[in-house]
Amino acid sequence: MEILFASAVGILTAAGIYLILRKRTFPVILGLSLLTYGVNLFLFATGRLMVNAPPVLNKYAEVPYTDPLPQALVLTAIVISFGMTAVVVMIALGAYLSAKDDQIDMIENTERAGDDA
Amino acid sequence: MSLFLIAALPFLGALFPALLIRAGRNAAAASAGFTTLLAFIGLLLNAPAVLRGEVVQARLDWLPGLGLNANFYLDGLGLLFAGLILGIGLLIILYARFYLSREDPMGQFYTYLLLFQGAMVGIVLSDNILLLLVFWELTSLSSFLLIGYWKHLPDGRQGARMALAVTGSGGLAMIGGMLILGHIVGSYDLTVILQHKELIQDSPLYLPALILILIGAFTKSAQFPFHFWLPHAMAAPTPVSAYLHSATMVKAGLFLMARMWPVLAGTEAWFYIVATTGLITMVLGAVIALFKDDLKALLAYSTVSHLGLITMLLGFGTKTAAIAAIFHIINHATFKAALFMSAGIIDHSAHTRDIKRLGGLRHLMPITFTIVVIASLSMAGIPPLNGFLSKEMMLQETVTTLWRDSHYLVPGLAVFAAMFSAAYSFRYIKHVFLGPQRHDYPAQPHDPGIGLWLAPAFLALLVVAIGLSPNILSGPVVSAAAAAVIGDGEIPQFDVKLWHGITAPLMMSLAAVTGGLALLWGHSALARAWNAARRPEAKEIFDALIGAATRFSQRLTDTLHNGSITRYAAIMVVFTTAISLYAYQSGVAAAPTRAVQDAGAMPILGWICLVLATIFIVLDHRNRLLALVLIGVVGLIVSLSFNYLSAPDLALTQISVEVVTIILMLLALNFLPKDTPVESAISTRLRDGGIAITAGAGVGGLIYALMTRDFIAPSISEFHLANSYKGGGGTNVVNVILVDFRGYDTFGEIIVLGIAALVIFALTEAILGSKVSAYLLNRKPDLPQDGDPHPLMMVIATRVMMPLALMVAAYIFFRGHNLPGGGFIAGLIAAIAMLMQYMASGFGWAAERQRVYYHGIIGSGVLIGATTGMAAWLAGKPFLTSAFGYLHWPPLEEFEWATAALFDLGVFLAVVGAVMLMLESLARFAWQPGIQSEHAMDINPARDDAPKTEEEA
Structure with a gap:
């Protein structure tokens, strides 16, 4: 299961980074979302993976619990990353509506011809 | 009154003028004056104890972990400076009330002034060098506001910027020096640092610390080669010049040198750096001052010269020289503030401060004339005024000072500077007040109301009174301050009096005054020669330096930031990956300690969905709507895996966030193009893919390595599990x-x-x-x-x-x-x-x-x-x-x-x-x-x- 999890995190990260390196705002936003999933899963997994051991205390029996701390961290991270995505979307939208262009690179057109970044 | 309150009062009081200005200019001025008076009285209440030789303290741990504590203490030196700051502050507040015109925002002025006053009081009362640094920077900032007070004047703005650049960068150097000092001693408390002279002077870090601290002090006190900002700061309103640039802020550097004198002074490095700088500054300032036609410029260079004099005295490193320095600080503050205020009065009534357009004012402005004569003669060093006393002491010190085995260098240059000093002082009197009355003044000069002349007149009175009976009026303060500067040693007996008999200093004084009169006699010829000569202009050099720095950073920024966010992102990812690879290669990874768990059918199914969805997002991201739907699939699987992996809270959060995120993106997509055009070449895409796959593999490998190993130290999670119900009441x-x-x-x-x-x-x-x-x-x-x-x-x-x-x-x-x-x-x-x-x-x-x-x-x-x-x-x-x-x-x-x-x-x-x-x-x-x-x-x-x-x- 660890292999599945780690490879999923890796694939999400790779896909996120690839999309972030695109030149239009929307793929970059998608890439950020994918990267967010990857990072959140990564943080979550620092508590190690456990099945059927939620960190909800059981009054009646001694049962194992998974690590609650990364979960609390990731919970706020999810909510904050929503806020961040919303701000980025808003900036992208404002930029597109104002300039009628959703390219993210702000270099001059003359320079862009010779730049392959 | 507690020292906390004294230090805090000006800051608290700074609120009032800005608020009360609606109630009128008098209310604003009165509130500023009242706060200052209150702080001044509070200081005086502490004075008897300090004069008895006690040290008043107030301590408060602020950030003890950093060594930053809000500790204040008041000794003789602090008392002297705080007294000057608050006392002259009161006079300035009175003067400014009548000086500023109706168009000037007076509330702002008093607020800035009190902020500055609070910062200065903070410097002189701090018992913690970190706290002192905070106040030090505050004076730079508040003086920036004050110098640039007339925002509409380009001179004011440029002068303010130059002052901030010079004193601010000096302050940065001083932070370094102070940190080194604190590192040597192991404490940031001044009272502790001042006990460790040998430790500091024997440390190999002594010289760097000394140089850095001195850069801070020299920039603040306008010492050569940092002197050039002071004349340009004269674009400020005259009350500011009188307060900041004669009596207080420029003395902050002197204060610091005096404060640190017990532990830093006495070495060869101290003598050659400080005394030489002071000597050069003294001579240079005095010479330039004689050839300035703007009254305030003349006074500014004269201030530079006198600051050099005091610096030189502190640099000598002897106890008697330190006493002379302290005494001259008082005297200079009295006569120079009076002269600045008089210059302001002349400017105010004649609408010019150009000496060439003035002259013959003595009958038109008799009160101002009297004040200027007293203060100028004191500056020239004429008995029986206070300037004479401290100049005699200074000359006495130079006689006994050897500079590289030379007996004559220091006294000779001192007489030379004193000569020019006498000459420009006489010039202020002669070219402005004496001579025939003119008919082409820009405005008819007249004496102002009592509000403007009261403050300088009071200072002029002090000039005479201290000169006549120095031991009664200034003796106790000088000896208390000197005791604080000299530290634990005995204070040498000093007897300040007008007549010591025929001594070397008296002859030198006589030579200086005679020479000064001769210089004034030949002034027009000398001035022609001076103006014809080519001199380096400090402002041009400064502007060129700043311009070069700006161009350099502009070029650097333009090269690094070409506006391509893609490039920044790529560089960041590649750099992070490279660093991680290096860490992986050079480090040692422990063997896995946790067994890999078996995955059931559901996780495998979920993994397949997630991977397929992600791959299709990348392949089909140009179809934006489809990519968005697929993102939803990924989010769903992520929340399911949270649920599967014992994180129900995360699953709930993720799924609800997923809903709002998708709605948000759909709303945005409504206005954006629905397709992404093909722009980058195959090679670019392959390169980006390579970067992404490498980084992704790194992240995946890292988390795999982490998941297959146990914590190397106990996790704090156990605490949370154990105390959640007991301490937090929740399961x-x-x-x-x-x-x-x-x-x-x-x-x-x-x-x-x-x-x-x-x-x-x-x-x-x-x-x-x-x-x-x-x-x-x-x-x-x-x-x-x-x-x-x-x-x-x-x-x-x-x-x-x-x-x-x-x-x-x-x-x-x-x-x-x-x-x-x-x-x-x-x-x-x-x-x-x-x-x-x-x-x-x-x-x-x-x-x-x-x-x-x-x-x-x-x-x-x-x-x-x-x-x-x-x-x-x-x-x-x-x-x-x-x-x-x-x-x-x-x-x-x-x-x-x-x-x-x-x-x-x-x-x-x-x-x-x-x-x-x-x-x-x-x-x-x-x-x-x-x-x-x-x-x-x-x-x-x-x-x-x-x-x-x-x-x-």
Whole structure:
């Protein structure tokens, strides 16, 4: 299961980074979302993976619990990353509506011809 | 009065003038004067103890971990300087009230002045060098405001900028020096540092520390080669020049050298750096001053010269020289402030301070004439005035000083400088007041009202009084201050008197005065020669340096930041990956300690879905709508895996966030192009793919390595598990961490979320307020529109769902403390319930029924969180300490109450408000006035107007 999890995190990260390196705002936003999933899963997994051991205390029996701390961290991270995505979307939208262009690179057109970044 | 209060009073008082200016200029000036007077009285109350030789202290641990403590102490040196700052401050406040014109914003002036005063008092009372540095920087900042007070004058702005650049960078150097000093001694408390002379002077770090601290002191006190900012700072209003640039701020550097004198002085390095700099500055300033035609420029260079004199005396490193330095600080403050104020009076009444356009004013301005004569003669060093006394002491010191085995160098240059000093002092009298009356003054000169001349007259009186009876008036303060400077050693007997007999200093003085008269006699010829000579102009050099620095950073920035965000992102990823690879290669990884768990069918299925969806997103990202749908799939799988891996709270949060995120992106996509064009070449895409795959493999490998190993140190999670119920009263540990253990973090989170929402709102306002709104109103949708924007079934379903969804939110909220749920999740669910109404019934319909603004909801959430946190203070506990208990009200089951639930309510409200404000802002882009939203649900038979459905599309 660890292999599945780690490879999923890796694939999400790779896909996120690839999309972030695109030149239009929307793929970059998608890439950020994918990267967010990857990072959140990564943080979550620092508590190690456990099945059927939620960190909800059981009054009646001694049962194992998974690590609650990364979960609390990731919970706020999810909510904050929503806020961040919303701000980025808003900036992208404002930029597109104002300039009628959703390219993210702000270099001059003359320079862009010779730049392959 | 406590030293805390003395230091704080000017800062507190700084509020009043700005507020009271509405009540008139007198009220503003009176409030400033009153605060200063109060602080001055407070200081005087402490004076008897200090003069007895005691040290008054006030200590408060502020950040003890950093060695930064709000410790103040008052010894003789502090008393002298604080007295000068507050005493002359009072006179300046009086003077400025009558000096500033009606157009000048006086409230601002007094506020800046008091800020500056507070910073200065802070410097001289600090017992902690870090605290001192804070105040030191504050003086640079507040003097920037004061020099640039006349914002409309380019000279004022440039002068202020130059002063800030020079003194500010000097301050940066001093921070380094002070930190080294604190490192050597192991304490940042001055009283401790001053006990460790040998330790400091034997340290190999002594020289760097000394040089850095001296750069700070020299820039502040306008010593060569940093002297050039002071004359340019004269663009400030005259009260500022009199206060900052003669009596106080420029003395801060001297104060620091005097303060550090016990531990830094006495070495060869100290002597050659400090005394030589002082000597050069003294001579240079005096020579330039003679050839300045602007009264204030003359006084500015004369100040530079006198500061050099005091620096030189401190540099000699002998006890008697230190006493002479202290005495001259007092004398210079009295006569120079009086002269600056007189220059201001002349400028005020004759509308010029150009010496060439003045002359013959003695009958027109007799009071000013008297003041100037007394102060100038004191500056020239004529008995029986106080300037004579300290100059004699200075000359006496030079006689006994050897510079590189030369007996004559220091005394010779001192006489040379004194000669020029006498010459420019006489020139101030002769060329401004003596000579024939003229008929071409820009305005008819006259003596001003008492408000303007009272302050300089008082100082002139002091000049005479100290000169006549120095031992009574200034003796106690000088010896107390000298005792503080000299430190533990005996204070040598010093006898200040006018007549010592025929001594070497007297002959030197005589030579200087005679020479000065001769220089004045030949002034016009000398001035012609001086003006014809080519001299390096400091301002041009400074401007050129600044220009070069600007061009260099411009070029560097332009090279590094070409505007391509893609490039920045790529560089960041590649760099991070490379560093991680290096760390991996050079480090040692322990062997895995945890067994890999078997995966069942469900995880494998989920993995396949996730990987397929991700791959298709990358392949098909040009079809934006499809990519968005696939993102939803990924989010769903992520939340399922949270659920599978024992994180029910995360699963709930992720799935609700997923909903709002997708709605948000759909709303945005409505206005964006639906396809991404093919732009980059195959090679670029391959390169980006290579970067991405390498980074992804690294991240995946890292987390795999982490997951297959145990913690090397015990995790703090055990504590949370053990204390969640006992200490926090909840069994859902994640929720207890959020609202209790790490409540402070959560509090910060909701504030950040609220700020993000407000940013979005503000951006929306800005965009919709621009010409974009016209485009939005006229745009035709680029996708085919649904014939029925508000389908009946959906409208009914969502309205039925609304109370149910809110009930679910309430349920999730209340059970959160013990079972998966809580404020974050409940907030998201409630937001989704409301969003459904927006989606089904339309923006207008929902907006009309919205009774509370979302801003208010965010604010009340944060406020509730803060109030709950602060309530803990009432019980004497730290912020956000929670309390809980159990109640049993028959026939209800026993239930728990916890203040954490109240805090969670704050979280709930902040999340609801933030999410709704974000989405509502976005939705406003789509709103068009033609849409009839109030009849969203067309089921009312009583309606008589025809339904409008098609025409808005």
